[in-house]
């Protein structure tokens with residue numbers, strides 16, 4: 168895999184660029200790198216759904232998965248030391264482009280909770296267990312359309328790790344504006360809406376019918392609801408027009424290793440050396456990284 172800081176940085180930046188700006192398939196990123204990936208990585212990628220198959224699958228919703236006090240507590244946890252001080256974060260501007268400043272100047276802020284040792288030790292295990300149970304209940308039932316889209320069938324639930332655990336906060340102007348955004352390389356994306364006192368900011372998916380006709384469809388998503396969808400399904404968040412929107416996001420991918428690096432990692436196996444110092448450096452350089 169990516170043994171040096173420079174090659175790892177290049178790989179991470181390429182991955183983010185492909186995902187965020189061209190929506191190109193994840194495996195093309197890997198093929199574009201000169202270093203062959205871990206053989207387990209190739210197997211995991213072969214079991215990912217095609218983009219076309221993912222678009223034909225639904226978004227599944229569990230209303231009231233978290234109570235209102237649980238939502239408030241989770242948001243507060245992400246905003247309070249030691250988690251807030253330990254976790255890496257970055258901001259995006261109104262166009263979805265990585266921004267070097269704070270939430271006061273950039274309307275979309277992402278905190279990578281999995282990079283907080285305190286979060287990983289105390290809070291991640293029970294949250295991951297609850298999310299896996301939700302996936303088992305809604306996605307692993309007989310005839311599930313999500314599983315039918317996976318070329319390798321149902322991956323073992325215990326083999327699905329949390330690639331990234333994030334809290335996104337957005338205020339006026341913040342949004343995920345790319346209608347073809349998808350979470351390349353992951354299998355399931357799980358979102359929980361943590362606030363209700365905002366306007367705009369509707370979650371939507373780009374539905375494509377058999378004739379290729381496209382329609383952006385807003386999905387019902389209320390405070391405390393959990394939604395699950397295949398990570399390769401195109402999804403977007405319309406711009407927030409008032410108040411504060413906060414979501415908890417967890418991507419599940421095939422690995423038995425827990426990432427603790429402060430970004431959305433592209434390395435499934437082996438040590439990733441991306442650090443908070445790299446976050447600061449990338450901010451200074453204006454580099455794009457998930």
Ligand SMILES: [Zn+2]
Nearest residue numbers: 428432439441
């Ligand atoms: Zn990493």
